[in-house]
Amino acid sequence: xxxxxxxxxxxxxxxxxxxxxxxxxxxxxxxxxxxxxxxxxxxxxxxxxxxxxxxxxxxxxxxxxxxxxxxxxxxxxxxxxxxxxxxxxxxxxxxxxxxxxxxxxxxxxxxxxxxxxxxxxxxxxxxxxxxxxxxxxxxxxxxxxxxxxxxxxxxxxxxxxxxxxxxxxxxxxxxxxxxxxxxxxxxxxxxxxxxxxxxxxxxxxxxxxxxxxxxxxxxxxxxxxxxxxxxxxxxxxxxxxxxxxxxxxxxxxxxxxxxxxxxxxxxxxxxxxxxxxxxxxxxxxxxxxxxxxxxxxxxxxxxxxxxxxxxxxxxxxxxxxxxxxxxxxxxxxxxxxxxxxxxxxxxxxxxxxxxxxxxxxxxxxxxxxxxxxxxxxxxxxxxxxxxxxxxx
Ligand SMILES: Cc1cc2nc3c(=O)[nH]c(=O)nc-3n(C[C@H](O)[C@H](O)[C@H](O)COP(=O)(O)OP(=O)(O)OC[C@H]3O[C@@H](n4cnc5c(N)ncnc54)[C@H](O)[C@@H]3O)c2cc1C
Numbered sequence: 001x002x003x004x005x006x007x008x009x010x011x012x013x014x015x016x017x018x019x020x021x022x023x024x025x026x027x028x029x030x031x032x033x034x035x036x037x038x039x040x041x042x043x044x045x046x047x048x049x050x051x052x053x054x055x056x057x058x059x060x061x062x063x064x065x066x067x068x069x070x071x072x073x074x075x076x077x078x079x080x081x082x083x084x085x086x087x088x089x090x091x092x093x094x095x096x097x098x099x100x101x102x103x104x105x106x107x108x109x110x111x112x113x114x115x116x117x118x119x120x121x122x123x124x125x126x127x128x129x130x131x132x133x134x135x136x137x138x139x140x141x142x143x144x145x146x147x148x149x150x151x152x153x154x155x156x157x158x159x160x161x162x163x164x165x166x167x168x169x170x171x172x173x174x175x176x177x178x179x180x181x182x183x184x185x186x187x188x189x190x191x192x193x194x195x196x197x198x199x200x201x202x203x204x205x206x207x208x209x210x211x212x213x214x215x216x217x218x219x220x221x222x223x224x225x226x227x228x229x230x231x232x233x234x235x236x237x238x239x240x241x242x243x244x245x246x247x248x249x250x251x252x253x254x255x256x257x258x259x260x261x262x263x264x265x266x267x268x269x270x271x272x273x274x275x276x277x278x279x280x281x282x283x284x285x286x287x288x289x290x291x292x293x294x295x296x297x298x299x300x301x302x303x304x305x306x307x308x309x310x311x312x313x314x315x316x317x318x319x320x321x322x323x324x325x326x327x328x329x330x331x332x333x334x335x336x337x338x339x340x341x342x343x344x345x346x347x348x349x350x351x352x353x354x355x356x357x358x359x360x361x362x363x364x365x366x367x368x369x370x371x372x373x374x375x376x377x378x379x380x381x382x383x384x385x386x387x388x389x390x391x392x
Pocket of ligand 1 (some may be wrong): 057067103135139140143144145146147169170171172173212213218366369370371372373374375376390391392
């Protein structure tokens with residue numbers, strides 16, 4: 001094998017050279033935080049199907065990760081690209097941690113930020129940004145995932161109050177949240193409601209036996225005639241565009257985050273291949289291994305560049321939903337492919353929690369599915385390019 005010093009995966013594409021100083025600082029700070037507070041414990045959390053949400057939330061809050069690129073209300077007000085970079089660093093540790101941050105900031109807080117009244121924003125956002133109050137986002141139902149417009153959860157008027165009934169499934173942070181953003185049918189289209197989780201009639205049950213995102217809390221919610229005041233409704237969201245506007249924000253974080261998981265896998269696989277000897281020489285010195293590593297590095301670099309391009313568009317307020325779909329489709333699909341290929345390089349060791357690759361691969365099964373499945377994003381892009389909707 002050549003004695004030449006190996007480049008790191010980061011050095012190959014020199015993506016860092018495209019970052020602003022503030023973005024690089026955030027990258028380093030979040031990377032260090034993840035190395036100290038997530039990585040040492042993540043295998044155990046994954047194995048035990050737990051995540052210390054309550055302990056980590058104030059720490060994430062101090063780092064400014066919740067609603068990071070929102071302005072005011074205690075939010076950090078960084079660029080959207082900086083937020084993406086932070087997602088990449090957190091997800092390099094585990095997709096579960098990034099999911100927790102996405103749900104809090106991009107879904108629950110964004111719903112209030114985009115569609116809430118000034119009073120609602122003042123009441124909830126500063127404490128959510130600090131991680132003192134946790135939120136979840138209830139859109140999916142047992143029979144309505146890709147097609148949330150068919151939801152059965154309903155809010156009806158009773159005098160000036162609302163009465164909410166129905167159920168939601170697959171809700172991240174559902175059992176630990178203090179407040180749920182719940183989307184429901186009304187006589188006037190789908191509307192969003194801010195529902196304190198201690199409201200009489202609110203129940204959350206943790207979902208078990210997951211093989212993916214085990215270090216993340218997932219719950220079923222049920223609403224048994226929950227009585228809510230008139231001002232529980234988000235005034236500026238009407239119809240499916242409301243929740244979709246939030247999903248677009250969460251998808252943006254995933255475009256970056258999934259590349260973090262892929263990067264972590266590739267680094268682990270390269271290190272492993274350099275030290276593992278098969279047939280009397282390092283696995284890294286075989287052409288078949290190098291072909292895998294080269295192809296993965298190329299896809300990783302392309303995905304990171306795509307993320308950065310979309311981040312810059314978002315910072316100029318020019319990012320279109322179809323472009324978010326391009327990023328979500330490509331980067332989650334390539335990330336899971338990279339994770340699985342890395343797993344082959346690690347052989348049997350690859351199936352253990354001693355190494356991150358199968359944990360990431362399993363996590364990415366969820367990341368590929370939530371916030372719009374790969375197929376849904378193909379349909380979005382197909383519709384944009386042909387003018388024909390093929391959803392039905
Ligand atoms: C770990 C985890 C956490 C989650 N967290 C949340 C959360 O916090 N809040 C929340 O609201 N939801 C959450 N979800 C739910 C997630 O958003 C849904 O699972 C997702 O939208 C897909 O819905 P579904 O599982 O019902 O699949 P389905 O919609 O039943 O899809 C099944 C298959 O059919 C395909 N399909 C669907 N429509 C079409 C079509 N028109 N043409 C061709 N193929 C199609 C899909 O791509 C998929 O392959 C979470 C899911 C997971 C796994």
